Amino acid sequence: MSLTNHLSSKESPIRQFIYECAPQLALAGTRGRRGHVVASSFGFDELLALRTQLPIPEEVKDRKSHAVVAGMALDYRLRMDLPGFNFVETVAQRGLDILAADPGVVHRGKHIHKVLNDAFNFAYLTLQKRDSHPLNLARASVPLAWCESIARTGPYEALSGELGRRIKQAKDAVDLMLSIDDSLLVDIAVMRDAVEPLLDAWNRGIEAGGDYVPNPRFLGSVAVGGADADWAVGDMLVDLKTREEITSSWIRDTLFQLLGYALLDLDDSLGIRRVGILLPRQPYFAAWTLDDLLDEDASEALPSLRADFAVLLTNKG
Structure with a gap:
């Protein structure tokens, strides 16, 4: 069971x-005055006041799949704009490998693998070109997402519907690449441009010697289905998170997801x-700082919390 599924189950x-580990955060955004006060103390109000400036394009019919x-x-x-992006080390590559190992799990699996593998190589070559057009880079990112979906949900689930x-x-x-909807390419490109200042700041920090790990996994990941984060x-x-609607409960759930990842980093x-x-x-x-989420000094609290978590993860099965 994934970390997300565990967090969705109150019995887990x-x-x-x-x-x-974070009782105050658990109260944030719950009903009543106390829930509102605690949510405000965590800065929820600022996020709730945000206006969606880059919505999913109106012409998109299947908004859920598009999202x-x-x-x-x-x-x-975004990872293409950060240092050391390696196609071979991506979850997308893992998805391709899973399909290659058993293409018979889906109808015409060998054809699907060949076309996706060639599209994957197309993406690689696009990134190697200097000054590739923004829409070409957006196009290159789409087959990687398709391949990742194979790793996340399995070949049959990912490929038995519209994508297959x-x-x-x-x-x-x-x-295949030319069949990608323009609305999807534009959506990716404009969202990327909107966060360019943050990417620039991260790149400056990394160039100055700061740490950077794309798609990090944790020592405890295997116990919850291989949990990995974005950066x-x-x-x-x-x-x-490319979400349009922001609610208090969603912010709280997302913070618990991130806190769960931090706790899974058992060896720090x-x-x-x-x-x-x-x-x-x-x-x-x-x-947010972990000090704020845990409501105590994280450096002091984490060793014992992670030790207890490791025992729970070990005995879970």
Whole structure:
């Protein structure tokens, strides 16, 4: 079971443990005056007041599918602008490998793998070109998102619907890449441009010697289905969210997800002391210290919390 699924289940001992680590955060945004006061103390009001400036384009019919692909593709598009982006080390590559190992799990699996693999290579070549057009870079990020969906949900689930039909109908990778909707490409490109100042700041910090780990996994990840985050920049764990509607309950849930990741870093290999949520549709970047979320000194509290969490994760099965 994934960390997200654990956090969605009130019966999960993993959820219960994480919530008990941050009792004040658990109250934030709940009904009543106290819930509102606590939410304000965590800065929820600033996020709730945000206006969505970059909504999903009006012409998009299947908004849910668009949102999922746009979010994953944007993650890749932003990583392309940060140091050391390596196609081979991505979850997208893992998805391709999973399909290659058993293409028979879906109808015309060998064809699907070949077309996706060629599209993957197209993305690689696009990134190698100097001064590639922004829409070409956005296009290059989409097959990576498709391949990642195979790793996340499995080949059958990811390819038994519209995506599988689209790839099977494509004669080759060029045909597939040209079939990507312009609305999706523009959406990715404009969201990327909206967060460019933050990318520039991160790049300056990394060039000055700051730590940077894309798509970090944690020592405890294997116990919850291989949990991974978007980026670790310096001492901050960052999650990208392309959500349009922001609510108190959603902010709280997202912060618990990030806190869960921080606790899964059992050996403190990333030195996480802050967490951040990047909201490109607003656009806005919000950050919190672990001191604030835990309501105590994180450096003092984390060793014992992680030790207890490790025991729980070990005994879970």
